[in-house]
Amino acid sequence: MNQNSSDYLLEIKSVSKSFGELHVLKDVNLNIAKGEVVCIIGPSGSGKSTLLRCINFISPPDSGEIVFDKVSWRSYRSKFNVLANFRYEKKLPALRAEIGMVFQHFNVFPHMTTLENVSLGLQKVRKMKKDKAKEVAAQSLEQVGLSDKLQVYPDQLSGGQKQRVAIARALALNPKVMLFDEVTSALDPELVSGILDEIRRLVREGMTMIIVTHEMKFAFQVAHRIVFMDQGKIVQVGTPEEIRNTQEPRAKAFLSSILE
Amino acid sequence: MDSSVPLFDFAAVWSSRTLLLEGFGIAMFCATAAIILAMIIGLLIALMRLSNSRFLRGFAFVYTQLFRGVPLYVLVIWVYFGLAIVADINLPKIPAGIITLALLNSGYLSETFRSGILAVNIGQSEAAAAIGLTKRQIKRYIVLPQAFRIVLAPSGNQFVDAIKDTAILSIIGVPELMRMAQQQADLFYRPFEFYTTAGILYFIAVMGVTKLFSFIEKKMNRIGFTNGSQKVANVGEYI
Numbered sequence: 001m002n003q004n005s006s007d008y009l010l011e012i013k014s015v016s017k018s019f020g021e022l023h024v025l026k027d028v029n030l031n032i033a034k035g036e037v038v039c040i041i042g043p044s045g046s047g048k049s050t051l052l053r054c055i056n057f058i059s060p061p062d063s064g065e066i067v068f069d070k071v072s073w074r075s076y077r078s079k080f081n082v083l084a085n086f087r088y089e090k091k092l093p094a095l096r097a098e099i100g101m102v103f104q105h106f107n108v109f110p111h112m113t114t115l116e117n118v119s120l121g122l123q124k125v126r127k128m129k130k131d132k133a134k135e136v137a138a139q140s141l142e143q144v145g146l147s148d149k150l151q152v153y154p155d156q157l158s159g160g161q162k163q164r165v166a167i168a169r170a171l172a173l174n175p176k177v178m179l180f181d182e183v184t185s186a187l188d189p190e191l192v193s194g195i196l197d198e199i200r201r202l203v204r205e206g207m208t209m210i211i212v213t214h215e216m217k218f219a220f221q222v223a224h225r226i227v228f229m230d231q232g233k234i235v236q237v238g239t240p241e242e243i244r245n246t247q248e249p250r251a252k253a254f255l256s257s258i259l260e
Numbered sequence: 261m262d263s264s265v266p267l268f269d270f271a272a273v274w275s276s277r278t279l280l281l282e283g284f285g286i287a288m289f290c291a292t293a294a295i296i297l298a299m300i301i302g303l304l305i306a307l308m309r310l311s312n313s314r315f316l317r318g319f320a321f322v323y324t325q326l327f328r329g330v331p332l333y334v335l336v337i338w339v340y341f342g343l344a345i346v347a348d349i350n351l352p353k354i355p356a357g358i359i360t361l362a363l364l365n366s367g368y369l370s371e372t373f374r375s376g377i378l379a380v381n382i383g384q385s386e387a388a389a390a391i392g393l394t395k396r397q398i399k400r401y402i403v404l405p406q407a408f409r410i411v412l413a414p415s416g417n418q419f420v421d422a423i424k425d426t427a428i429l430s431i432i433g434v435p436e437l438m439r440m441a442q443q444q445a446d447l448f449y450r451p452f453e454f455y456t457t458a459g460i461l462y463f464i465a466v467m468g469v470t471k472l473f474s475f476i477e478k479k480m481n482r483i484g485f486t487n488g489s490q491k492v493a494n495v496g497e498y499i
Contacts, residue, residue: 058386082313089395097392107387111405120401121391166387173391 008067009034009208010177015054015064017047024050025061026232032177032210037203039211039219042229043254048212049104051229052179055210056099057092068095069176097125100170104182106162108154108169114141115150118169126173140172141165144198160191167198177208184215216258220244228254272448273457276440280454283440284461287426290354290436294361295419301362302369307399309374320370327367332428336360340432357429357436365422369415376411377403409480416473420466427462437461 010032017025024047032038040048053059055066060075067073073095076088109117118137122128128136138150144164154162163183170178180199184192196218202209203222213219219226219240226243228236228251236248246252273280308320327335340356343349351359380403388402430439437458445454 056390058389085312093389093392093394096390099390101387101390103383103387103390105383107381107383109384109387109402111409121393124397124401125392169387169391 007033009036009069010055010210011065011067012051012055013065013067015051015061015066017050017054017059017062024232025054028064028232028234030227030234030237032208034176034208035206036224037207037209037211037222038225038227039213039223040227040229041213041216041219041254042235046229047232048229049181052101052181052210052212055179056096056101058096058101069098071095093125097121097173098176100173100175100178102163102166102170102178102180102183104185106154106159106166106186108157108162108165110154113151113153114146114157114165114168117154117165118172121169121173137168137172140168143171144168158191159187160194163187163191163195164198167195171202177210178202180209180211180213182212182214184213214258216255230254268453269450270453270457272444272450273453276444276448276454279440279444280437280457280461283435283437284465286354286434287423287436287438287462288465290357290361290426290429290434291419291423293358295365295415295422297358297362298365298369298418298422299415301366302373305366305370306373306377309370310377324367324370327363328371330364332360332364332425333431335364336428336432339363353429353432353434356432357426357434360429361422361425364425365418369411369418372411372414372418373407376407376414379410380406412473412477412480416469419469419473423465423469424462 008031012028012030012032015025015028016023028047028051030038030051040051042048050059054061054064055068057066057073057075060077062075065072065074076085078084108114109120112120115134115137118140119130119133122133122136123130126133138147141147141150141164144167146161146164146168149157149161154165157165166183183199184195187195192215196215199209199211199218200222211219211223220243221240223240225237226240227234228243228246228248230250236243236246236251238246243251244255246255305320305323308316309324311317330338336357339360340351340353343351343356384402384406385398388398393401426434426436427438429436430442433439441454441458445451448454
């Protein structure tokens, strides 16, 4: 990529994270341009999900920097200055509101109808009036094909439908980038393609996306770039073509084990 | 002489029914007021125990240990006589009784609430944070409503305990059911009849509370209010 740094929507700069003795991320660097679709692949435990969760500080990185839309974000926690911690925590929601995220286990809110699931953020984060929020939420749910399920509680939905609610919930806020964290891994096989189609729709609409996935065929189809991670490090970044023909031993071993 | 006295005679109970029902009303009032107060305090203490501040966590821990550890008998004497001696606060009997029960039950409920909050799947908070909700909003709209469903049954138990614990308030002279029963029993020399009647009244109150809580629980299950993935109402089919 020959863009200069100001062209990037998202820059991950030497991000590291460990859980106790376990170093999950080791000095990870990655830049994402606006409109780019990046798929992260790699063996389980390689740090893919953790990297994704560091971007919106759901799992704050131990060190390093996230530059999003030219604004720099770093983890902060003071042992003594409670007020500073409080002020820092007050700021984070502004970053997260611009970053949509969809999870492996859906995490829809079980005590709210699908419509309420989607309109909550519009009301509380985007400060819309209740009626307006419901209207926008209904549109968002219609786009994922759930217009007949607005008043239904999640326990009456299939896994695929729950995941659509989660996608609508994220998209309704009109985020600048979407993060997908193994969003088809908990689905029954016959429901996977429907969710992947939703992501393809976003690709066509030019959404910037970072997708952690085990669906290799899909990843190689939609990605502009593929990131191969192993043991907490980015081993290789390249176009799908470059990664397919990689000579890097670990990437090669991983791909041959998966693609047969 | 004794043989001329009937074995059981509830006539005296019937003649004292107004006093007994008054006592019953006061007992229920004390228990209800105390449990409402205890829920508010218990929730605050639970949130303190889960906060980032070491000071708040420490305070909440000591609070919980203290009021769970002290027998009700001692606690009621502390609040009624102790406060008057130490701080010159002379509480009337009924408020002193309510505060005592509220302190004791808030200690237990804070632990119930804490475990209820922790039982809400962490993914719920993460998803709520990911759409940009603040910590406070996450608690208010996502975590607490789901925790409420989880702590409903144990809170009902606590209410039942509180009703029966009002009996202890008789030692500071709160004119509740047990004290009334005691006085009337002494007056008529009919302890068995009066205490049994009191027992039946407590039992009815406990039944009522149990019914009320299972009604609320059913109502919540009907609107699809489940904890994470499993539907709580169906558990009976398997165990």
